Amino acid sequence: MTWINAYCAQRERPDAIPDDRGRLPHLTTRQFRRTLAWFIARRPGGTIAGALQYHHQRIQMFEGYAGTSDSGFRDEVEAEEALTRGQLLAQMGADPDRPALTGPAGAEAEARLAEFSRHTVFEGQVVTDEARLRRILARHDPHLYPGTFLTCVYNPDRALCRNPASPADLPVMSDCQPLACRNTALTPANLQALTSHLTELEEALVDGERLAPYVRHRLQEQQRVTAAFLTRHTPESAP
Template sequence: MFEGYAGTSDSGFRDEVEAEDALARGQYLADMSTDGDRPALSGPAGAEAEARLAEFARQAVFDGQVVTDEVRLRRIVARHDPHLYPGTFLTCVYNPDRALCRTPSGPAQTPLMADCQPLACRNAALTTDNRQALERHLASLDTALAGGEGLAPYVRHRLQEQRHETASFLTRHTPEPTP
């Protein structure tokens, strides 16, 4: 849509949306990096995400205070961006060298979330919310398969594959319970 009628106007609508997205991501990162009660991130890039958040927290804290000023937060994110991108099913710990969403000819600065392959990408980290979204998706797949007597064989097969891949991913990346 941005490349169509909205992206060609001189109003700057696209820039405004991108600025708001960047601010929301910055606030999310600031909240995550300073939340001492937050469970550790899991997944293929969970440890790397934790290290990036710790470094971001070190940069975002000043004289014992957390950054709340939007201008200062934007400046800190621009200077010390941990390249973590929250999503519904995963948090992307963006590393362009191993990103499955990136094409060789495409820009390498940010992930292409529309082309995300969360179950296969090594940039994936899981928050508690991401895990819950995947579990809800798994439950919806179970519901579709349970009542799917009328499903075409190919559709049933694809849903079964997706269910197996999702369940396997969750099993592989379930954090160990802490005693």
């Protein structure tokens, strides 16, 4: 707090931490819940293994924060995740040069994105007020969920990630099957991630004879399915 106030004073900023009865206030970890929620909501997915590991860490943090799952921290993280998703979708909808989404649900994703943009983009400018964007998202949620390997166009009746214990209104991204699910749409970044994954599979198979037969078979199957998927859904103009 001393460093922040000195920084603000040097730069004549008005957002220093105010005194509490003539002294700096006492801070506790509870006051950083929003900061922690913000970090979790914006954590990149990374590789499959990394995403799964981070998913487990999230569950532990949710259930263990303040010693109880009723602490409300889960709700704060989910609210930040929704806001992050809304900001990204609004920016996508405002970009006139953005390549169209492809994949099994690409056309549906474009239609949902266009409808969402009607509420978030005005004269080419994106809504930046957080409270307003949260209200728009609550009323006009397109149920598009950007991820590393796909953009989920969520339809619960055809979602392969669903199970009886999961809520019907949200995809279970940690159980996603992007190459098989009809809810899959693809951005250029998704295609690049899948292409990089295919390259990693091919490199792993260069020394395939050194692998256990079962491992080699699984890698070969993943390579075949990924290559076929990319062949079907990569735009002809893409490099």
